[in-house]
Amino acid sequence: MKQLRLNTIAGFVEKLDRVADIGCDHAYLAIFLKKEKKCTSVIASDIHKNALEMAKKNCQKENVSIPLFLSDGLENLDQEKLNTLIISGMGTNTILHILESVNKKYIQKLILQSNNDLPKLRKKVQKIGYSLTEEKIIYENGHYYVIGKYTKEKRKLNCVEIEYGIYHEENHSYYLYLFNELKGIVKNLPGHFSKKLRLYWKLWLLKRYL
Numbered sequence: 001m002k003q004l005r006l007n008t009i010a011g012f013v014e015k016l017d018r019v020a021d022i023g024c025d026h027a028y029l030a031i032f033l034k035k036e037k038k039c040t041s042v043i044a045s046d047i048h049k050n051a052l053e054m055a056k057k058n059c060q061k062e063n064v065s066i067p068l069f070l071s072d073g074l075e076n077l078d079q080e081k082l083n084t085l086i087i088s089g090m091g092t093n094t095i096l097h098i099l100e101s102v103n104k105k106y107i108q109k110l111i112l113q114s115n116n117d118l119p120k121l122r123k124k125v126q127k128i129g130y131s132l133t134e135e136k137i138i139y140e141n142g143h144y145y146v147i148g149k150y151t152k153e154k155r156k157l158n159c160v161e162i163e164y165g166i167y168h169e170e171n172h173s174y175y176l177y178l179f180n181e182l183k184g185i186v187k188n189l190p191g192h193f194s195k196k197l198r199l200y201w202k203l204w205l206l207k208r209y210l
């Protein structure tokens with residue numbers, strides 16, 4: 001697959017996974033998983049009819065058969081037949097809304113890529129009962145993307161990990177990018193002592209990774 005982000009998400013999928021790609025849009029990822037036989041089964045869903053129609057056309061074009069569902073999150077999906085959810089390319093609040101109805105009896109693994117507020121995502125997903133076990137950070141088209149694998153392993157993140165993920169030397173340029181961003185925000189923030197204090201705290205935490 002051409003897109004590094006989608007390829008990296010696919011890298012977290014394993015042979016025995018029964019995957020639902022929620023918010024599949026054009027279904028590029030689901031089609032890739034199916035064609036490359038990356039997992040046991042794959043279904044795809046989206047809340048928007050137009051997206052599903054594109055998905056259907058793409059499946060026909062690629063000559064693959066993937067069950068497609070019109071659904072707000074997990075609403076119309078049978079979780080009993082699944083063990084892995086992929087939710088990517090959305091904001092944290094949407095991802096958390098979708099996860100409100102996750103059935104932990106069946107769903108063993110979550111592969112999540114949020115476009116914003118990663119500390120909130122890590123913290124809330126941990127509260128639901130899934131732990132961040134692996135995270136990959138990639139740079140594509142001028143953006144960093146953080147892709148996390150969450151499982152039911154009992155591993156609690158510390159406060160630095162909640163903010164910045166599990167430390168990996170290979171992510172140095174990402175930490176540096178975050179540090180410079182934060183420094184710029186602090187410098188240009190007028191007044192607001194308590195807001196500044198929080199940002200200084202975030203910078204102090206981040207220094208542990210630099």
Ligand SMILES: C[S@@+](CC[C@H](N)C(=O)[O-])C[C@H]1O[C@@H](n2cnc3c(N)ncnc32)[C@H](O)[C@@H]1O
Pocket residue numbers: 022023024025026045046047048051071072073074087088089090094098
């Ligand atoms: C930016 S696209 C991302 C597509 C793909 N997952 C990716 O990572 O490239 C977001 C998709 O999520 C869908 N979406 C947003 N909220 C949703 C929800 N509550 N349930 C299902 N799909 C949703 C949108 O319709 C849209 O197609």
